[in-house]
Amino acid sequence: MLTRRTFVSVGAVAALSACVRPDMEPVNRAATVAPPPELPALPDFYGPILDEPYPVPAVEEGVLSPEYWRQEVSNPWPDKRRGTIVVDPDAALLHFVENPETATRYGVSVGAAGFDWEGTARLQFCRSWPRWKVPQSMIERQPELEPYSVANGGMDPGPDNPMGARALYLFQNGVDTLYRVHGNASARELGKAVSSGCIRMLDQDVIHLHEKAVHGADVIVLPSLKPEHLSSLY
Template sequence: MISRRLLLASAGAATLSACARPAPVTRNAVPAIAPPPPVPPAYGALYDEPFPVPAIPPGVVDPKLFRQDTASPRPEMAPGSILVDPDAAFLWLMREGGRALRYGVSVGAQGFGWSGEAVMQYKRKWPRWTPPDEMVARQPQYEPYSIANGGMDGGPGNPLGARAHYLFQDGRDTLYRIHGACEPQYLGKAVSSGCIRMLDQDAIDLYERIENGVQVVVLPSLKTDRLSTLY
């Protein structure tokens, strides 16, 4: 027979057991997600242009593709001249003392790459875009902006963006440009119809630094896995 004392003792033990803190449950630690690196101030929104230029969002552009001062890869090239390496996705503006200002670019896709030596004949702010007839033949949606129809006015949505620099060989237009309007997610990739595309902030910066008539050298691409053309 259970005594009253034993019954009370058992009840007290049960109460203490019910109130005791349970043993901690072991869970796998969730690693903290590092925030994307900050975007340099030069890539903020621009409001002093005829049309707004949006800021580059964080985490979209590889930091190595942002504008930066570097050693010149071709010290023999004259200050003010331009070198483009499509495989590295870099454009260098040569400076004094063996230095260069390096910009990230996107370049021509499979079958649309261009290389050679040219002259930057002239440059334009918020240029008119007139697709060549062969582009219109490939992409009929551009017919409203054909040469016959007078092209597309400058502004948002224009494939040349805020600035364009026109490349000539032997006095003739190559139809290739160094221009803005590169969507940040495509910077560093081969997606254009041969033109050298920059972020609008960089195209504006380059425009202010170079003069008509400077030498432009575009190296040949050694890659064979280029993407399909977008423009």
């Protein structure tokens, strides 16, 4: 890894060498950098979806690592009931338990709220193309969002709505946690910490998850062990 200290040291050595041997050819550093690996073509299920109330565009090619593709994997939590959802904010992964042997895994991006809450909640309900009702705590930080407050009815659904195509609402002891699993992620965000929101998925993936979701199932949000992620969000 080329640190700033290493870079400065290399620069100093290069400058000294230039004084000793002024006729040295400059090094073409760009030619020594290996190009990033070419990612494989995305599965067909990341293509456009045109039978929704609002069109869902295809996921951008060449930016989404296969580790964040939707896929069936061995179930890391074989003792959990079918329908249990387990969110790992640090790994940026969400698992839906299919049976003791298998789970469906999705890549996610994690906002500040996604690191702030942990525990076991109940999947109270889901919404297709939900309205975005901005909580008062967010309005206090961003007053320009006042038109989309709960009192004002929120933001209309659609492609510009941060909630995306679907949202899963989590309650604990009958109380809304204000924690959401929702769509509207971009492929470039997956696997990363983003500035706001809870757990954000590609619209193709959150539609798929919504079709499987079990009303009343446990949603387990693992604790974040990497608090340094939080400082990078602001």
